[in-house]
Amino acid sequence: MGRIHRLLAAMTLEEKIGQLNMAAGSRVVTGPGARGDVEEGIRSGRIGNLLNVWGGKEVHALQRLAVAHSRLAIPLLIGLDVMHGHRTIFPVPLAEAGLFDPDTWERTARVAAGEAGADGVALTFAPMVDVARDPRWGRMVESPGEDPWVAAEFAAAKVRGFQGRDLQEAASIAVTTKHLCGYGAVTAGREYASAEVSERTLHEVHLPPFAAAVSAGTAAIMPAFIDIAGVPMTANAPLLQGWLRGRHAFDGVLISDYNAIAELCNHGVVSDTAEAAALALRAGVDIDMASEAYVQGLPEALRRGLIGMAELDASVSRVLTLKERLGLFDDPYRRGAASHTVSGLAAAARQLARETARRAIVLLTHRNGVLPIAPHARHIAVIGPLAFARHEMLGPWPSAGRADEAVSIVEGLRNALPSCRIDHLAGAGTAATRKSAISAAVESCRAAELAILCLGEYVSMSGEGGSRADLGLPDGQGALADAILELGKPVIVLLTCGRPLTVPWLFERADAVLATWFLGSEAGNAIADVLTGKFNPTGKLPVTWPRHVGQVPLFYGQRPSGRPTKPGERLSSTYLDIPATPQFAFGHGLSYASFTLDELRCTPIVAGADDSIEVAVSVRNHSAIGGEATLFLFVRDVVASVARPVLELKGVRRIALGPGARGTLTWQLPVASLAFVGDDLGLVLEPGRFEIHVGQSADPDQLVRCSIEVVVPGARPAGS
Ligand code: BGC
DSSP: OOOOHHHHHHHOHHHHHHHHHEEEEESOOOOOSOOOOHHHHHHHHHOOEEESSEEEEEEEHHHHHHHHHSTOOOOEEEEOOOOSBSOOOOOOOHHHTTTTOOHHHHHHHHHHHHHHHTTTTTEOOOOOOOOOOOOOOOGGGGGGSSSSHHHHHHHHHHHHHHSSSOOTTTTTEEEEEEEEEGGGBGGGGGGOOOOOOOOOHIIIIIIIIHHHHHTOOOOOEEEEEETTTTTEGGHHHHHIIIIIIIOOOSSSSOOTTTTTTTTHHHTOOOOOOHHHHHHHHHHTTOBBEEOHHHHHHHHHHHHHSSSSSSOOOOOOOHHHHHHHHHTTTTTTSSOEEEEEOOOOOOOOHHHHHHHHHHHOOEEEEOOOTTTSSSOOOOOHHHHHHHHOOOHHHSSOOOTTTOGGGGGOHHHHHHHHOOTTTTEOOOOOOSSSHHHHHHHHHHHHHHHHSEEEEEEEOOOGSSSSOOOOSOOOOOTTTHHHHHHHHHHSSSSEEEEOSSSSOOHHHHHHHSSEEEEOOOTTTTTHHHHHHTHHHHHSOOOOOSSSSOSSSOOOOSOOOOOOOSSSOOTTTTTTTTOOOOSSOOBBBOOOOOOOEEEEEEEEEEEEEETTTTTTTEEEEEEEOOOOSEEEEEEEEEESSSSOOOOOOEEEEEEEEEEOTTTEEEEEEEOOOGGGGEEEEEETTTTEOOOEEEEEEEESSOOOOEEEEEEEEEEEETTTOOOO
C-alpha cells in the first residue's frame, strides 16, 4: 500500500476534512472568513493547509506543529499570491503581457518561485489568466489582457516558470491557475457580479487559457467567485467535472477562492453550510479556502447523504498527492531552509526586473521629437503624486515586495541624469491643498526646460475590488495636467495604471504619453532607461485602449455584424457621439525607430488540414536608430458556418533591426490551427478562404494581407 492509501486508511473524518481546509494565516488579509486558533487547528489535524504566511522561520514553526505534533504528521501546504514576483517585484501581469515574450514570462516566474520557495511558500495562487476585455474591472491588471491566444501562451509559460522541471525542488512552487472562468466578463465590469457568457464564447475565449495550463501541468486550479448564467463556478459541475476533469483529464487539486464555498449561500443556490459544502465537493472542489464550510458542513452533508465518503476520499487523496509531488513528506523544511532565506534583492533578479520593466513600457503617443530626453538636459520638473511613490510602483499583490527596495520615478531619473537638476512636486492632492499645489507645480515647470507629469491610478484603485465606472484621472490630476499644459512647455506624461485610462485630451495635448503601468521594484530605473533613450521602447498593448468608457467592452476580435462599422454612417455599427474605433489598437506601441512592412507571402496558397502555411513578411527600419519591431499574425475565416471574428491572433514575432536595415519574419501556421468551436463545442476545420494579416498592431489600416484556400476532402465550404 502506498503512503496515500495508508494515510487515508488511518485518518479520522475530522483529519480528512482538515486536509481539505485551508486557513488564513496572519501576514496579509485578502478576504473575509472565519479565523480560529490556527496553531491548535494544525495540531489537531483540523487545518491541513494555510495561506498568507511566508518567511522561513514562521513557516517552519507552523510546519513543525503539523509534522511533529499532529497525530499523522502530514505536512502543511503553504500558499500565497505570488503573482508578479515575491521579494523582487516584476511588472504587473498586464504590463508583462505587453512584452509578448513567453521566455521572459517564464523567467520572471522562475525567479519568483525561487524567492517564494526560499521563503517557505510551496504554492502560488497564480497565474490569473482570465481574459479581460472590460477595463472597468479592476482585476484587468492581473490578467494577460484581452486575447485568448496570448492568455494561453502566458498560462503555459507561467506554469513552466513557477513549477520548473521538478516540483520537488525548493525553488519550484505549485501553480494554481485562476479563476476558472469568465470572471473578466462580470456584468458592467463590476467586481463579483454575475457573468452572462455564451457557450461559444466560453469555449473560444475564456476556457482556452485553462486548457493550456492543464496541458502544461498546472498543479491546481481555482474556480472563480462568480456565477455564469446562474451557476456559481464554485459549484459548476459541468465545467469543473465535465470539461476540466473529464474532457481535459485534469487530476490536480481544485482550490476554492477565498470564502467562496460559504458564499454559495449568498448566491442563493443552497440553504445552509452543509448544502454549500456538498455542492462544492460534488463539483470537484478539493480545498476550501478560508470559509470553514467544509469543516462545518461536510460531516452533516455525509449524515444527510448529500455526499459519499468516496467523493471525500478522492479529494483528500488529490491533496495528499500534491503534497507528495512537492516533496513535502520527504522534507517539509526544504522550502524556507535557513540557507535560502531571502535577504534583499539579488543583483540578477533586479537586473531581470529592470529589463522586464523597461520592455513593458508602452510609448502611446510621441510628437515634436521630445524623446529621448537630450543627454545635456539641465533642468527638469517632475510633477505628480506618482513621481515619488515607491509603494505605488509595486502594484497590487506585491507578495513580500518592499517599498523601501523599490525605485521611484524621481529616483530613477536622478540616477540616470546625475548632472541635471530635477525638481519634484506632487502638485495634486486633497481639494483643500489642490489650488496652491497646482500653482507651485506650474511655477516649478515654468523654470524648467521640460515637464514630466507622473499621473494615473494609485495602487488601491486597481486589483481586486478595484472596479471603476469612470476611467479618467483621479484626485484633481486633470486640473494639474491642464494647468501645466497651458504653459506651452514640452510635456511628457507617464501613466501609472492597471488598465487603460480614458484621457483623450491628454493624448492630444501632451508631447508624449507613456503607459508605465505598475512596473515593480525597478520601475524608476526602467522608466529612465526609456526616457533617456538608453532603451528604445518595445512594449505593446495587450488590450485595446478605448476612447471613452461608453465603448467598453472593446476588443479587436469582434464579429463583423451585418452592418459593419463605417465611420460617419449612421446605419452601421457605430455611435452618434464618438467614433467606434479605439484610442489605440491592441498591439499598439511606438518606438523611437519606425518600421514599414512589405508584401506578405503565404506558401502554399492552397493547403490541406495537415499542412502548414509559411507566412513571410519583410520589415524595414526607416530610421537612423536601431530598434525592435513586433509583428502580429492574425487570421480571418472569411465564410464559415458561424460568423467568425474579424481578426484572430495566431502568432507574434519580434525582430531587432539596425538603422535602415531590412529583415524577414516567418511563421509556420498549421492549417489545423484555423479550426474553430463548432456546434458540438468541439473544434471543426471548415474548408474555404482564409485571410492572413500581419501588422504592427490590430489596427486594420496597418495590416498587410494575403489569402489562402483550405481544402478538406469530403467537406463542402460553408454557405455552398
Ligand atoms: C482572490 C484570489 C486570491 C485569494 C487569496 C481572493 O480574494 O480572488 O485571486 O488568490 O483571495 O488571497
